[in-house]
Amino acid sequence: MPLLVPPAPAPALLSVLAALSSPTAVLEARTPALRTAQGPLDAELPLPVHVFEPASVPGGLPHARLAGWRFHIRAGARVAAAGETVATPDGWVFSRFSEGPYLASTERALRQAEPLPATYQPHLLSVPSRYMMALWLHSVPRADAATAQPDPADLVIPLAPAPPGIASHRVYRIVELAPLLSAWLAPPPLAGSPA
Template sequence: MPLLVPPAPAPALLSVLAALSSPAAVLEIRTPALRTAEGPLDAEHPLPVHVFEPAPVPGGLPHARLTGWRFHIRAGAGVVAAGETVATPDGWVFSRFSEGPYLASTERALRQAETLPTTYQPHLLSVPSLYMLALWLHCRPRTDAATAQPDPSDLLIPLAPAPPGIAAHRVHRLVELAPALSRRLSPPLLGSPA
């Protein structure tokens, strides 16, 4: 089924497009693929980026906090980089361009999600302390991306590289994977082995 991608805030998209049209911004960045890309550059596939926050109570659902938007930057037929924005008190601003394994992994996870029998709203879910990024497939495809919160029917597809013990590109039910992530994020109790 097709994914229902939430619309990105116009200022987020405009900030990435402005950075793409700035020779200084493109030349000063450390993304070789973007510096050497030929042809027009375009921002597509906006995905809201949320940070994973463990459940406030044992056995509860985790929370997700919207922190930015990521756009895939296309040059010709291929994706060469990602353009990221962050929320500030003054609105959405350009943050950085990046490249690396998460680009291809995100594309692969999006293709996987399109083969599922249910329509989902795609998000990126970041677990910074585990160096983990996952495609979060929200079961309520028409939800406002800014207020979306995990639901028991949601799915997660960890992107590669995934942390040890978590299979990349395997579709997980959120309620199965979230407790394992929360346990890894919890500090050990005093007197217990670290």
């Protein structure tokens, strides 16, 4: 079934398009593929980026906080980079252009998700403490992307490179990863307290 990509906030898209039309922003980007791209550049495939935080209930699913939007930057027939935005008190602003293994891995994970039997809303999720990125397939395809929260029916495809003990590009049910994610997200014990 097809993935239902949520619409990005207009200011997020406009900020990426403004950066793409700025020769300075493109030339100063640390993305060789973007600097050498020929032809028009376009922002497509907006994916909300969520940071996972500890569950509010012991043993529950982690909480998701919308941290930004990532757009694939297409140069002709290929994706050359990603354009990222972040929320500020004044609204969505352009953050940076990036490339690297997560870009190709995201494309691969999206292709993996296309033939799944149900319809999902794709999100990216980040677990910064483990340098982990994953494609989060939310089982409520028409949910508000800004407020979406993990559901037991959701799937997760870790992107490569994945942390030790997690297989990249394997489709996991989120409940399979929840105990590990909860352990990773738990605050460290206070010094001098029993662990």
